[in-house]
Amino acid sequence: MDTTAALRTEHLSKRFGTTLAVDGLDLTVPAGEVFGFLGPNGAGKSTTIRMLLGLLRPTGGAAWIFGDRADDVQRAHRHLAYVPADVALWPTLTGQECLDLLAGVGPGTDLAYRDELVGRFALEPDRRAGTYSTGNRQKVALVAAFATRAPLLVLDEPTSGLDPLMEREFRRCIAEAADRGQTVFLSSHQLAEVDAVCTRVGILRRGRLVEVAGLAELRRLRRSEVVVDLARPAPELRRLAELPGVADVREVSDLRLTLALTGPPGPVLGALAEADVVRIDVREPSLEEIFLDYYGEVPA
Amino acid sequence: MTATTTRRPPRAPAAGAGGSPGRLVTGIAVRQVRRGTLVVTLLAGLLPAFVAIQYRSTFEGTIGPASLAALADNPAIRTLFGPAVALDDAGGFTVWRLGTVLGVLVGVWAALTGTRTTRAEEEAGRWDLLLGGRLSLPTVVRRHLGVLLVAAALPGAALAVGLLLAGTAALGAVLFGAALAGIGMTGAALGVLAAQLAPERRTASGMAVAVLLTGLLMRMVGDGVPALAWLHWFSPFGLLGRVEPYAGDRPLPVLVLLAMVAVAGSGAVVMAGGRDVGRGRLAARDTGRRASRLLRSLPGLAVHRMRRPVLAWGAGLGAYFLLIGLLATSMIDFLRENRAFADMAAQAGFAQLGSVQGYVAALFALLAVPLGAFAATRIAATAADERAGRLSLLYASPVGRVRWVLTETAAGAGAVLLLAAIAGLATWAGAAWVGAGLGPGEALAGALSVVPVALLCLGAALAALGWAPSAVLGLGVLPAAGGYLLLVLADSFRWPAWVGDLSPFTHLAAVPAEPWDVAGAVVMMALAAVLAAAGLTRYGSRDLRG
Structure with missing residues (x-):
């Protein structure tokens, strides 16, 4: 024992x-x-x-x-x-x-x-x-x-x-x-x-x-929120949604894109390398978001 | 633009979902008292009717007028059992036999129910929710008081109905019932009044019961000392005597009782106005004296918790048994001169009343009832601690549940011995004062001889703690109070012997007039040990409440 x-x-x-x-x-x-x-x-x-x-x-x-x-x-x-x-x-x-x-x-x-x-x-x-x-x-x-x-x-x-x-x-x-x-x-x-x-x-x-x-x-296991700011519009980035671990790809404007990422960021970074990226912000989820995730609720 | 855009608060609907808030509070109060009221009302309705009916078949016509006059004149008889005024009548006999007992029972029950439904609820914080609504504190108190007064009057009403159905005189039955209702209502009003004064239920209950029992003592002194007979007018029990149901049939004392209820009740409502919720009118000390050195170990905690109850019960028992001792000589002389009553008392379970030893032995049997009640209240306090969650921290320490309860049980048993000794020595002191010829050793032995009954109560209370933790007090008191009642009834009405044998009191010898009944004591203590072991085993393995 x-x-x-x-x-x-x-x-x-x-x-x-x-x-x-x-x-x-x-x-x-x-x-x-x-x-x-x-x-x-x-x-x-x-x-x-x-x-x-x-x-x-x-x-x-x-x-x-x-x-x-x-x-x-x-x-x-x-x-x-x-x-x-x-x-x-x-x-x-x-x-x-x-x-x-x-x-x-x-x-x-x-x-x-x-x-x-x-x-x-x-x-x-x-x-x-x-x-x-x-x-x-x-x-x-x-x-x-x-x-x-x-x-x-x-x-x-x-x-x-x-x-x-x-x-x-x-x-x-x-x-x-x-x-x-x-x-x-x-x-x-x-x-x-x-x-x-x-x-x-x-x-x-x-x-x-x-x-x-x-x-x-x-x-690490949970989704990070990734915000990408672009110098000019890059419609080809819509294909990001097909990458493994990526979800909720949204074009907030022509020059800003958000997505949720689970797992290693390599493929996403590779895809972004082709675009003209001004800034990338990766935010780890708070414990609150993790917690709510487990109970199937989305923070308001 | 000048238009005012003041926002109006949303208007509350005129009434809540389930009727007016006041009526909801009344409903809450009713739910809290209905079960106890039912039990006490049934008892008050059935028992006296039963005694009256049995009287007809047993005693009717056996007591001559000369004997009755002697009984009514004797101060000792009056002091102990109340005025004996119409013993040749079934109703009058019932008043003499049960009036005081029922009065104490109903009064104390009403007072305890009063503090339980008001102060205990407030102490637990449940009234904060209630008072967060539209009701004021005096309204809530008034609503509870109303329900309690009705509940406390019901046993009296049941008594009157029962005695009417038993065929006793109508006016006597109604007045007896009214007086009992008045005593109950006085108790309820005193309980609610004490709940406005004291910040804790325990203190409030103690105050209300102490006032009631002081009333009983005033009745006894008023009956024993003619110069102090006016004390009756200030005692609910004295007023019951003054009514003289089935003899004098006087209504005025009932009106005085109702005035007492009005004074105590309106006092409670007035005291509820303008006081802080959760606190009493009598401010308790916020800060303590120096930290007690007792509170560093389990036995110390148990002793600490026992001190105040022992002081209070000791004072009450000491006063009562001092009076018993002081009355010894006049009582014995009376019984020697009136053989008829000695025989009658013998039939009612009081044998050998002709000697001081026999007389005190009979009264020491009574002592078993308060001692058993005391033992049961101590285990009930443990159950209350559990429900309130106060034992969680203790039991999260390396303290086994059984160990703590055994510690409290040991302290309780020690306190029972101490209280018995106090009663014995007080009797001796009183008897020595009047030169009745009772030795201190005899008095002590007599008082201590009833301790096994109290231990049986302790065992029953422990069994209840394990198996029925919400009924500790009731089941704990049962061997003493129920057993006493059973013995008196079985003896009075010549029931089959085995019925009386069920009562622990059958197995008590009349110490010091007779030697100890060792076998009886051993059996009772063995039974107590079995009950305690069963209860503790279950207590150690069940889920903790609270």
Whole structure:
């Protein structure tokens, strides 16, 4: 068995009544990776994460955290720290008491780093949790998780309540965690955030994993948008559409042509060499475009 | 061009899709209370009618006028069981036997339902959505209050109908029902009022129930001490006594009850105006004191969560059992002088009331009910934590679910022992004050002897946590409250022995008058362990809610 993988699932499935929420998920996240877990609402991201944590019992398949079965929480949870999407705390405890409690029962906490994080996230630890906003509750869970030295951080949409300043602090913390060699499993809707911090992403759709790839690879596989400006009209370029990997050839004007390109650009460049080209602009797709592509939608 | 091109906001339609918003809120409130209302209404309708019918076949004509006068005159009897005014009548007997019990049940149920449908909804943030519409907070509160008052009055109405059908006097049945409805409505109004004051459901529930039980204590003191009889006019239970259904049949106390409802209800609506949604009128401290050192480990957390409930329940039980102790001598003297009642009490399950040991043993049996309820509320709190998602972070730590629940169970069992000890020592203190001759060891042993019933409740609550997590409180209380009721009914009406044997109370010896029933205690604790093991096994392997 591959015990070096931070997280591994095999045919992981979960059925709620007649709904198949997660369907035969096979996923391996190697140690040290910052992995983005994407998918629209209801795709099964949180269900997957709650199975990884042993909070939900899989209907089929199994999951391992550093080689320990996910349902053996006493062992598996020594390797991880978790930030839920919707953080609920005991309202009468203060933020400090919540942090103390989580440190007391958790997998080991760097108290000096925790105090530093409290300052960086501008958390007021002597307030009662009942008076905290959604974002502040999320900060408590983030501080508690980042302050652990757990080798795996499982973050379920951890920044949905954070303002841009805190969001920046969050990205720094991810980078610091990655530098320390911690593995990060980040479920998120904020594609810019995933784009900025993750090295590899998995895309979930209706409970099935439809793609797992490095971000660079993902971009390569997807279509780039090519814009060609010409010095004079070149009608023969219409034949570009016949080349492999080329689609959507459009003449915006006599002097401007756009096309979508998948795969190596060699043939297109060869064809363009015959024309009088002033400028070529090749734009890689944003993660958002890739994401929407997977769900069959076109950005407006 | 001077034409104004002001854009007009689109006009909202006059009414929403499903009727006026106010009526929609009423519908929401009705949906939240209907199931509990049905259960309590059925109980209030059937039980008294049943007792009245059974009375005819059992006691009718067995009590002479001299005995009745002695009973009515004795302050100790009045204090504990309420004024005994018409025991020669089926209806009057039913009032004496069930009036206080039903009043406490309906009042507490109404108060808890009041806080559950208002403060808990607001605390969970669901009212934010409701109030984002066209309704104001006082309107929403008023709508809920209206529904709650109707719901809380229904058990009283059912009681009146039941007793009428059972053939008791019409005026008495109607007044008894009206008084019970008034107690229920007072409880509901107090619950909604407390929900405007306290920012958390737990605190609001505690406040409302504490006010109601203070009313019960005022009734007891008013009955026991003639100089303080005026306290009745400030207590819903005292007013029920003053109505004297089937004897005095006085309507004025019912009107006073309705005035109480009006004061508490309008207070709730006034308090709802101008307050912040999600907060209470009584500001809780925003910032905490120094971080508690308890909160660094699981046992510490369990103890931390247990402190306030133990203080509150301990204060209530301590006060009640101090009173029991103080009444010891006058009660025993009465029973020695009136053999008829000693025999009757023996038939109702209170044997050996002639000695102080027998007297306190009978009342310690009552202690099992609050102890069992306390144990069930602690496991219900765990279930509530789960539903609110507060356990997700804990269970994402290297903390097994079974380990945490066992920690809470251990703390709960410890608290039950502590509360039993408080009750025992309070009884001893009261008895020692009046020189009744009860030793502290005897008092402690008597109070602790009912702990197995509370442990059985703990086991039932744990089984519910695993298999029916939304019914933890109800199923947890069942062995104590249901078992007590079963025993009293079976004894009173001479049901077959096996029916009574189903009740845990049949297997409690009258400690300190008798030695412990070791076999009974062992069986109960073994049963509790089996229930707990079944529940925990399931809890460890099922999906976590929330």
